[in-house]
Amino acid sequence: MRALTRVLALCLLVPSIAHADQLSAEQQDGESGYLAVEELSYEAIVEASDGYSATLRLRTAVHNASVSTRDAVASLALPPTAQLRGIRVARDGQWSDGKATLIRNEPDRRDPGTVFARALPPPERGGLPGAEVVAFGLEPDHTVQIELEVEVFPRLRGNNWELDLPSRGNDPLNLSWDRRVLVKGLHKGEPFWVDDTSNRGKPYIVSSARSGVTVKWPAHLGKHTALEGHYELTPGPEGFDDGEFRVYLRLGVAKPPRPDHVVLAVDRSLSTSSMLQSQTRRMFEGLLDDLPEATTFDALGFARRVVPLMSDRAHAPRVGDAKARAELRMALDANERGPGTDLVATLLAAIERAKDHGAKHPMIVIVTDGMLPVSVEPEQVRRAVDKAVGRRGHRPEILFVVDDPLLVRSGLDAAHPMARIAAALGARISLETVGQLEGRTDAELLAAPQVLAELELVLPENMSLDQPPPRGLVAGNFVLLTGHYVGKPAKGIEIKGRFDGDEVVEKLRAIEQERLPQAVAASVAGTADDAADEGFVRPPWYAPADERTARQGIAQAGRGGFERKGYLDRKIFRNYLTTRVLPRARVCYNHALRRDPGQAGRAVMMMEVAKGEVMLASIESSDFESPDDKLRECLSEAAWALDIPAGKLDDKIYLLRYPVRLVPPVDGGRADVVEGLSDDQMMELMAAPPGRGSLTTIDPE
Numbered sequence: 001m002r003a004l005t006r007v008l009a010l011c012l013l014v015p016s017i018a019h020a021d022q023l024s025a026e027q028q029d030g031e032s033g034y035l036a037v038e039e040l041s042y043e044a045i046v047e048a049s050d051g052y053s054a055t056l057r058l059r060t061a062v063h064n065a066s067v068s069t070r071d072a073v074a075s076l077a078l079p080p081t082a083q084l085r086g087i088r089v090a091r092d093g094q095w096s097d098g099k100a101t102l103i104r105n106e107p108d109r110r111d112p113g114t115v116f117a118r119a120l121p122p123p124e125r126g127g128l129p130g131a132e133v134v135a136f137g138l139e140p141d142h143t144v145q146i147e148l149e150v151e152v153f154p155r156l157r158g159n160n161w162e163l164d165l166p167s168r169g170n171d172p173l174n175l176s177w178d179r180r181v182l183v184k185g186l187h188k189g190e191p192f193w194v195d196d197t198s199n200r201g202k203p204y205i206v207s208s209a210r211s212g213v214t215v216k217w218p219a220h221l222g223k224h225t226a227l228e229g230h231y232e233l234t235p236g237p238e239g240f241d242d243g244e245f246r247v248y249l250r251l252g253v254a255k256p257p258r259p260d261h262v263v264l265a266v267d268r269s270l271s272t273s274s275m276l277q278s279q280t281r282r283m284f285e286g287l288l289d290d291l292p293e294a295t296t297f298d299a300l301g302f303a304r305r306v307v308p309l310m311s312d313r314a315h316a317p318r319v320g321d322a323k324a325r326a327e328l329r330m331a332l333d334a335n336e337r338g339p340g341t342d343l344v345a346t347l348l349a350a351i352e353r354a355k356d357h358g359a360k361h362p363m364i365v366i367v368t369d370g371m372l373p374v375s376v377e378p379e380q381v382r383r384a385v386d387k388a389v390g391r392r393g394h395r396p397e398i399l400f401v402v403d404d405p406l407l408v409r410s411g412l413d414a415a416h417p418m419a420r421i422a423a424a425l426g427a428r429i430s431l432e433t434v435g436q437l438e439g440r441t442d443a444e445l446l447a448a449p450q451v452l453a454e455l456e457l458v459l460p461e462n463m464s465l466d467q468p469p470p471r472g473l474v475a476g477n478f479v480l481l482t483g484h485y486v487g488k489p490a491k492g493i494e495i496k497g498r499f500d501g502d503e504v505v506e507k508l509r510a511i512e513q514e515r516l517p518q519a520v521a522a523s524v525a526g527t528a529d530d531a532a533d534e535g536f537v538r539p540p541w542y543a544p545a546d547e548r549t550a551r552q553g554i555a556q557a558g559r560g561g562f563e564r565k566g567y568l569d570r571k572i573f574r575n576y577l578t579t580r581v582l583p584r585a586r587v588c589y590n591h592a593l594r595r596d597p598g599q600a601g602r603a604v605m606m607m608e609v610a611k612g613e614v615m616l617a618s619i620e621s622s623d624f625e626s627p628d629d630k631l632r633e634c635l636s637e638a639a640w641a642l643d644i645p646a647g648k649l650d651d652k653i654y655l656l657r658y659p660v661r662l663v664p665p666v667d668g669g670r671a672d673v674v675e676g677l678s679d680d681q682m683m684e685l686m687a688a689p690p691g692r693g694s695l696t697t698i699d700p701e
Contacts, residue, residue: 304640
């Protein structure tokens, strides 16, 4: 405790910093730099369920280490869309259930041993909700356990349920540094996971409270539908004719294809992880092991150009061909990488090679980080694929396995370039951490559904949504829509969407729910009824500034934690453009002058950059004194030479238009290439957060 006191004394010398979870304690006169109340343990207990919701019990042990009675206030970040349902408290191992209560606005005192909790709404759309817990009169040198019952909405990915638990902050001070995670209700011998760690038969897994983690457990669904939903009504207070409704939507799993030929393609661009190809090798081997013996396979690597990873043969090897698989392993272990991401050329090459091998039920599996040029229009990709397949050709099943830590954690929005292209192609998407696919079967991986486009809710006039629905849905995501109704609500609603142009309609029947309590109350000294009669209040010593700091911490956790993101700005781009691209452009122009001494004009280089990689480079427009294809091609290569570092956790796609003027020599002077970045604007495409992609300009100055 003395060590903790010294740490706190030092921390109080710096300005207040917001943390996701916080525990504040009442201080007495003369105390400085000392927090009497600390958290001894923190547990997240998931009660496994195969419905649309599950129960999460957050259990914390709060200890008063001082010699006097103290109050304490804790703020806890909850998983996305979570709802506070109940509370229990215990002292000396004896648990007492709580009851619903009302919120009183004025600060006040309550009987010793009473504990209250109320929900804190998200500070912004898509943010994390929270819970505020107030404990009155904690006895000296005693510990009280507090358990919050929270309804959560896990997502379905493959054959598993997943639930994200938010970070508790980098420096939790008087909070527990560990988080124990338990999953109850599993079948005998079934495992559960926290990120990539299995419980291996143990009842719990210990993880760092600093990190946000994903809890995963097996799903047992008797019936699979392409689009699944849940519709619930919550009537208003007695005497009112209005109420609220919630609609929960997710994609189910699809029937896995059984191809006779598989083309495996791996993204070798610089934006991908340096470990992706070796991890993909293990994934490909597992996939080939599970396919029927008669299935044949091929493999490609792609960045700016598409490269076959296996020697051309008259007949494609079967999945059990040891020599061919050794050749594939060697190619992937070489880990060759380069700039560029030409997805269209990859698809066309895969289709042509499948045709050459006479495949009747081909499938293309593409492993990528999902960072694609935004200038590539989905309909253009669709037309190119249709042309390559031909009228009588065999259209391949396409599966994109997207491996990117940020996308895996946050989900892939339907407006993301990867999702838009998949929707146009009728392709499947599976968000995966490829390095964690050990033990997964091909049926699980290939059961990923297609992207749902044109999502629509059909509602009567007396029902309205609080926010418009997203454009579509991607596997592994779910959407929870809330709304309000006046009068009699619809007993059932229709959900519409399209899979590869085919309309799908799902009808949802209403389920009536009880209203959430304003707050909940319990007691370790008296009765829950007495505590509920008094109502929730904050203690007088808990200042508004404390509340603001607590809410700020929860909001920050909802924006992706506390790790500061990096970004690229005009000055950084100008530096690398003038040192990497401009000198090469001068060389191109000097060569052109040898061919035509009167050559001059203007060209605009276009580059799309993400994660420090040039994904696409081209000459968007040019106006030369005389046509010169060699000059245009040379300037395009100069644009590809841009080499720029990646910002930490930067998930943006930057679109650059870099105009240059070709100035001919005058009176024996030197020819020059003048860059004109200050004349045009550099564009920045926001690829995240999901659902809010927008093209914004960066001021030239």
